[in-house]
Amino acid sequence: MIKAVLFDMDGTLIDTEKYLTRFWRQAAREHGVEMTVEDSCALRSFASRYASQWFAERFGREADYWEIRERRKELMSRHLEENGIEKKPFVEETLEKLKEAGYLLAVVTATDEERTRQYLTSTGIIGYFDRLVCATMVERGKPYPDVYEYACQVTGCKPEECLAVEDAPNGIRSARGAGCHVVMVPDLTGADKELAGLIDGELESLRELPAFLGEMGI
Template identity: 50%
Template sequence: MIKAVIFDMDGLILDTEKLLVKYWCQAANEAGFPMRREHALNIRSLARKFAIPYLQGIFGEEFDYVKIRSRRMELMKQHISEHGLETKPGIAELLDYLDSKGIPAAIATATDIQRTEDYLGQVGLLGRFSRIVCAAMVENGKPKPDIYLYAAEQLGLPAGGCMALEDSPNGVRSASDAGCVTVMVPDLTQPDEELYSRIFAKADSLADVPEIIERINS
């Protein structure tokens, strides 16, 4: 029985993963490090404590994660100020469905609370979530399960009573290891054999999620 739904944000609710990939690569290359798309894809939703050794393992210890990340954030902020944010298809309909069923919605994101609230506010969705949990609120961010376990705790539910919606491999690993009913809604990465073993279902868009919930709860 699904009693709550926990959403990732970037790449699932907001069409921002393409910006993260683009501007991670630009910021790193400006600093003299030849980051490619595949490197940026691998750090989506990855907590800093795991991203730093991953990137320094590729580019060397001189890779200044904090400085390059700051530049990436600056580039993204400029892009968003000029072009705004786009939501992913089906989010409004899914939230309306959850409201109609009395199923609470929460956020579990690697993005900090200030930017999370700012982004959701910009697209008119801030008031649609009963809880917002960010990686800084737990000891270990994604791909560890802490953030989903804490989000479920905040909802007053066991993780197994929550559906987790994720678009990235690191997010899927986090949610599935927490014991959530995990549904992948791919954005820039399709599930491979490992991810298929972790998910309950794959949805082509958020608009397909109500049918999955109905199947489980019927």
């Protein structure tokens, strides 16, 4: 029986992934590195200590991942300050139904705790969540299972009692690695053959989530 629903944040609850990928490419270009859209998508929910290794393999050791990352954060912070943060469609409607149904709700994100609280507060949805779990709270972030294993601990639920809601490959791998059920609500990309074997289902939007939970039969 599912007792807890564990939500990724960027690209799942809030519409920030499009800016993450956009500003990764802009920051890289400023430093003489040409990233493709696919390159920038690969960095979604990728813990920085592992993303830096991937970056060096992809672009060479002379490409300064950490400097580019700081510039990306600067560009994105400025944009969000000037334009605000958009919620994904049907967020509040879905969270309201899940709370009424008695599910424990948590956020499980690669974003640090300060920005997680800032983003969820500014969008007015932080009050729906019983727990906030950030990759900075564990040794290894996504795609490793640590952050979801920790989420299970702090919610007091077994992995098989948790449904993770994710939009990106690294988050899906993390949740499945921890033994959680996983549903994908695609943002920038859908499920490929590999991901299709890791998820319990793929939804068009969060609006379908309450019904999906009802149909799981566990």
